Amino acid sequence: MTFDYVIAGGGTAGLVIANRLSEDPSTNVVVIEPGRDVRDDADVLNVDRAGVTYSPDLDWKFKSIAQPQLGNRVIDHPAGKALGGTTVINGLYYIRGNKAEYDAWERLGNPGWNWDTLLPYFIRSEKFAIPAKAQGEAGMSYLPQYHGESGPLNTGHPSHVENGTFYDSARKTCEELGFSLNPDMNGGKTRGFGAYPKTMDRDANVRESAARAYYEPIDGRRNLKVIQGAVKRIIFEDGDGGKVVATGLEYTDDKGHLMSVTAKKEVIISAGTYVSPLILEASGVGNPSILARNGITTKVELPAVGEALQDQTLWVLMFQANPGLVGHVPFAAFATAEDVFKSATDTVEAATREKLASWSEMIAKRLNGGVSAGALKQRFEIQHNVIFGQKSSVVEFEFFSVGNVIGIVFSPTLPFSWGSAHINAAGEISNPEVDPNFLSIDYDKQVALEVGRIARKIWSTKPLSDLAGDLIVPGDAVLPENATDAQWAEFLTSSCVPASHTIGTCAMLPQELGGVVDPTLKVYGTANVRVVDASVIPHLISGHTSAAVYALAEKASDLIKESLATGS
Structure with a gap:
């Protein structure tokens, strides 16, 4: 079978790309996705089960290598295994993040990638349901210039x-603690307290996955085909100018047969942060030392493939809800470094700036020689400026109530503890060797401790404290209200889990900074391979990654169309 564009992965980005490229009836597109089509699965559609893992066949449940800094824990890493990718199992949060974090993409060497250039794509992708009168009275506010309809x-x-x-008490408590009301968390500034939208069809009250949004309306297009299969590798041949040319993909179909498809124009990898680097490595694109130990011949030497994986950690505090609790609307609060460190902020800023070089050396040793300490230091300097100079949010607090339980999730958003994802010794693309490296930098542990104390304080401050009874997770015996640093450290290392906002393993950066793709998302050293998914995002955002990926893929679609028109 021959197509103009062959897309590996039918997740968030892959389906956006497939939709936009197949708008031209003369262009033939195929998507190869190992997961099933679960658009009509009742559990997937049920918004009340958002964030719950429904069955093993919808979640890859990747596992990390043992983490020595976390007592040798092995961490589960969820990832959606279905048409629509992780949007079929995520928590439905739609929070884009801060302007400064997107502007950092451009500061890192990617012209044209910033908040102002991405905002039109956020708007283009969105069909926002304007809050009804009752929703407005319940705290659902928005600013129309930031939303598409x-x-x-x-x-x-x-x-x-x-x-x-619940809403009134949380709002008043947050205001008492200095978090003023934010009228729209999707306007490029997340700091403050407010309600946030979800990726859902409000009127139908069902989950909105990438499959429902971008595939279902056009699944009858004759020039678009979806194949259930697992990509094994890119098929390359030598090209002009020292660049290899992708001629197609090799994959196993749903019956286990080895198959292939031919690409006349481009191969687009959209398999996600954990798997996209593995497809490159299995195809001979990556760090020669990692490829050699897996018996793979190097076709393109690109040491940063799979390196600088970034994700946020999160923790949960649950309390027994007191009688009289009413309301369960989604709302959150975001805080800056000044909110966390208060009068000590300047001291922390100076102390951490002095440590950037040593942190870079430490992380570089963990990254298989794929990204130099000097490159990491430059990237860390920009992140440090985003935190302290641009005053971006460094923590998210999410409030929730379920039955007779009420609580909060807290998650530091801009950590310096970076890791990696690589092909494993057996060469299995469906089983990456993941090293998240959580809490390996002292600053990240310090932030986690401080924001944990703030989360505990939120629940001991009136009027919200009137709604909460005993701490039931992790329990007062584990984490009393006046817990010591040692008790906090034990709780933090023993119970952290991923926020599943993983990015960076095929970063869009100059090669000298650890880049894998250029600003057009083409893989260095190849003539016609692009990566389009969260793995290309070079800098974490204080929000939820799916929102960013929708906008990124919309912009990428235009870039691909432009290159087709210009022949570049």
Whole structure:
């Protein structure tokens, strides 16, 4: 079978690309995705089960290598295994992040990639349900200039909102602690307290996955085909100018047969942060030492493939809800370094700046020689400026209530503890060797401790404290209200889990900074291979990655169309 564009992965980005490229009826597109089509699965559609793993066949459940800094724990890493990718199992959060974090993409060497250039793509992708009167009274606010109303992706607030005690108490408590009301967390500034939309069809009250948004409306196009299969490698041949040319993909179909498809124009890898680097490595693109130990011949020497994986950690505090609790609308609070460190902020800023070089050396040793300490230091300097100079948010607090339980999730958003994802010794692309390297930098542990204390303080401050009874997770015996540093450290290392906002393993950067793709998302050393998914994002955002990936893929679609028109 021969197609113009062959896409490896039918997740968030892959389906956006497939939709936009197949708008031209003369262009033939194929998507190869190992997961099933679960658009009509009742559990997947059920918004009340958001964030719950439904069955093993919908979640890859990748596992990390043992983490010595976490007591040798092995960490589960969820990833969606279905048409629509992780959007079929995620928590539905739609929070884009801060302007400064997107602007950092451009500062890192990617012209044209910043908040202002991405905002039109956020708007183009979105079909925002304007809050109804009752929703507005329940705290659902928005600023219209930041939202689209005619895009493929339904976003909105749940209809069953209540202007109840939970929202009012949380808002008043957060204001008491200095977090003022934020009228729209998707306007490029997340700091403050407010309600956020979800990726859901509000009126139908169902999950909005990438499959429902970008594939379902066009699944009858004759020039678009979806094949259930697992990509094994890119098929390369030598090209002009020292660049290899991709002629197609090799994959195993749903019956285990080895198959291939031919690409006349481009191969696009959209398999996600864990798997996209593995497909490159299996194809001979990566660090020669890693390829050699897996018996793979190097075709393109690109040492940064799989390196500088970044993700956020999160923790949960759960309390027994007192009688009288009313309301369960989605809302959150974001805090800056000044909110966390207060009068000590300048001291922390100076102390951490002095440590950037040593942190870079430490992380470089963990990254298989793929990214130099000097490159990491330059990237860390920009992140340090985003935190302290641009005053971006460094922590997210998410409030929730489920039955007779009420609580908070807290997650530091801009860590310096970076890791990697590589092909394993057996060469299995479906089983990456993941090293998240969580909490390996002292600053990250310090932030986690401080924001944990703030989370505990939120629940001991009126009026929110009136709604909460005993701490039931992890329990007062483990984490009393006046817990010591040692008790906090034990809790943090023993119970951290990924926020699943993983990025960076095929970073869009100059090669000297650890780049894998250029600003057009083409893989260095190849003539016609692009990576389009969260793995190309070079700098974490204080938000939720799926929102960023929708916009990134929309922009990437235009870049591909432009290159087709110009022949570049």
